[in-house]
Amino acid sequence: DGGITQSPKYLFRKEGQNVTLSCEQNLNHDAMYWYRQDPGQGLRLIYYSQIVNDFQKGDIAEGYSVSREKKESFPLTVTSAQKNPTAFYLCASSVSSGSNEQFFGPGTRLTVL
């Protein structure tokens, strides 16, 4: 089955630690995105990548880093510099031409202890 997978589903982090969230897709989509959702709020864009080895900052990139070494994978690292990392993290992808619809993975819920 084609789709987007994110792991882990739940993640607990101690203050001062870096953690990496995984996002993998087998849809052959070129573009991938990371969003953050806080309780009762909409989604905010962290980073996005339109092609392999290239990515751009979104609206709230501070304290986060990404890489795009493979078309299928777009991992997000939440660094200790991120002041308030507790949130629901969502990865999405879209095709490179013909449509700009974005489809989401199941998400990772990160809690800082």
Place this chain on the structure above:
Amino acid sequence: QKEVEQNSGPLSVPEGAIASLNCTYSDRGSQSFFWYRQYSGKSPELIMSIYSNGDKEDGRFTAQLNKASQYVSLLIRDSQPSDSATYLCAVNRGGPQAAGNKLTFGGGTRVLVKP
């Protein structure tokens, strides 16, 4: 002013009635508009996309776009308890062929369908 605004609700609707959700946006250059449904604790699911002024129907859902007034709406006909969710409006400056552009989301409208 927020870039994309929605009434947070909750919008309480009797089963079988029509739920009407509104969304306004500030960027006049926006070309693509989306409605996502998000159940509690789950990720957003795309239910409608609209690019041209007017109505677009898909099953019990109708999206309406008015670029001159900068609003997009979603109608849910014959509302069912399973429609109870938060509905997110999202806007993209790029057109339908422009992949890779970022989405700007509203805060969502919570809908409760009561049996």
